Amino acid sequence: MNAFSYSGQALFCEGVALAEIAARVGTPSYVYSSATILANFRAYDESFGDMPHTICYAVKANGNLAVLRLLAEAGAGFDIVSGGELFRVLQAGGAPSKVVFSGVGKTAAEIDDALAAGIFNFNCESEPELALIDALAHRRGTRARVALRVNPDVETDTHDYISTGKLAHKFGVDIAAAEGIYERARKHENLLIEGVSCHIGSLLLDPEPLMEAVDRVLALIDRLRALGSDIRHADLGGGLGVAYKPEETTPSIAEFVKCLRQRLTGRDLHVVLEPGRSIVAGAGVLLTKTLYRKNTGHKDFVIVDAAMNDLIRPALYNAYHEILPVRQNNSRRIRADVVGPVCETGDFLAHDREMADVMPGDVLAISTAGAYGFVQSSTYNARRRPAEVMVDGDLWRVVRERESYEDLIRGETI
Ligand SMILES: *Cc1c(COP(=O)(O)O)cnc(C)c1O
Numbered sequence: 001m002n003a004f005s006y007s008g009q010a011l012f013c014e015g016v017a018l019a020e021i022a023a024r025v026g027t028p029s030y031v032y033s034s035a036t037i038l039a040n041f042r043a044y045d046e047s048f049g050d051m052p053h054t055i056c057y058a059v060k061a062n063g064n065l066a067v068l069r070l071l072a073e074a075g076a077g078f079d080i081v082s083g084g085e086l087f088r089v090l091q092a093g094g095a096p097s098k099v100v101f102s103g104v105g106k107t108a109a110e111i112d113d114a115l116a117a118g119i120f121n122f123n124c125e126s127e128p129e130l131a132l133i134d135a136l137a138h139r140r141g142t143r144a145r146v147a148l149r150v151n152p153d154v155e156t157d158t159h160d161y162i163s164t165g166k167l168a169h170k171f172g173v174d175i176a177a178a179e180g181i182y183e184r185a186r187k188h189e190n191l192l193i194e195g196v197s198c199h200i201g202s203l204l205l206d207p208e209p210l211m212e213a214v215d216r217v218l219a220l221i222d223r224l225r226a227l228g229s230d231i232r233h234a235d236l237g238g239g240l241g242v243a244y245k246p247e248e249t250t251p252s253i254a255e256f257v258k259c260l261r262q263r264l265t266g267r268d269l270h271v272v273l274e275p276g277r278s279i280v281a282g283a284g285v286l287l288t289k290t291l292y293r294k295n296t297g298h299k300d301f302v303i304v305d306a307a308m309n310d311l312i313r314p315a316l317y318n319a320y321h322e323i324l325p326v327r328q329n330n331s332r333r334i335r336a337d338v339v340g341p342v343c344e345t346g347d348f349l350a351h352d353r354e355m356a357d358v359m360p361g362d363v364l365a366i367s368t369a370g371a372y373g374f375v376q377s378s379t380y381n382a383r384r385r386p387a388e389v390m391v392d393g394d395l396w397r398v399v400r401e402r403e404s405y406e407d408l409i410r411g412e413t414i
Helices: 017-024 034-047 065-073 083-091 108-117 127-140 175-185 208-226 254-266 279-282 314-316 406-411
Strands: 003-009 011-014 029-033 051-059 075-080 100-101 119-124 146-152 192-197 234-235 270-273 286-293 298-304 323-325 333-339 348-356 363-368 387-392 395-398
Touching: 003 146, 011 017, 017 029, 017 286, 017 387, 029 034, 034 051, 034 065, 034 254, 034 279, 065 075, 065 083, 065 395, 075 083, 083 100, 083 108, 100 108, 100 279, 100 286, 108 127, 119 127, 119 192, 119 234, 127 146, 127 175, 127 192, 146 175, 175 208, 175 270, 208 234, 208 254, 234 348, 254 270, 279 286, 298 387, 314 348, 323 348
Parallel strands: 029 387, 051 075, 051 270, 075 100, 100 119, 119 146, 146 192, 192 234, 234 270, 298 333
Antiparallel strands: 003 011, 029 286, 286 298, 286 363, 323 363, 333 348, 387 395
């Protein structure tokens, strides 16, 4: 679904004109469509039908409490990668019994907090980590459910920074070494080694590498079961991409799950998925106001009040985001760089973009900004992080206030 569309000249999110939010809350501000988030989650959940499954939303894509609450109420579990994300999930009312803890560098304190909360499963990435979880579970007099994150060594066609499934990457253990590790791990009396997990990268537009990884993981599960391991769940990670450019295509969530189901039917496995981007990316825009137009004699620039500190994806991954005027004032087009106020040449939102002819004061919507947007924001250049707004039908509310100058210096002393 696309909750962002024009009605007459005005761009709406569901039933709310984005110009109204910009006028009332100011810019830059993130705006999220609750209907889109729910529709995407339900597309995953319902496509599995009666196959046992848990959709663990990857909190790192967008951890706003209102987003987490919405998903928790819809029945989602959560994939966390830090103690801070566990804290967020618990604050939002998420069920600990549906939390999986991923990540290559879990600290003892984070593991202990997760044991105390009673999470479902740890996705372990090394033998020393297995030993640490075992020791901490022993101290608490409990048993921890774990899965080994295996690295299936498949090529993915995505940005190098977000590809994770090759042996050259820091993630998981080599799938070829996994059987030995499962055998050795049996000596840990405080572990329930009941799962296998993998996650090969993010923004995968072609599901083929993921299906190849799934086949390798399923073959491993067959071998482990033959050796006597009681493997009950397969966590197949996240990673389904979304179209950032109008001409890009991705499989729908329903088609993607259908491919997975074909492989998983009859295997007596509880499936876990960890989608992040595909649930929230298309549900969000970043609203920003045009400050100046400028021509250097070489190029046209549209200078806006959002910057790389608010949305770093263009600077970090050379990512493309559609930029739409919140009011279509005329049909003239320009070609320009859209840049923010931060003192870095890398501070851009678009390069050489054909776009609407905007004037100072005009508000723009940077599209598909609901994932890896606010969560990667910073206060660089002593800029306050933007507000976040949740839309629900004709209603909207601020779900995170714009930071204040006082917020910027909190905890500092002279
Ligand atoms: C980042 C991450 C995800 C989510 O990836 P998306 O591309 O946002 O779906 C899932 N699992 C793990 C382990 C991750 O690191």
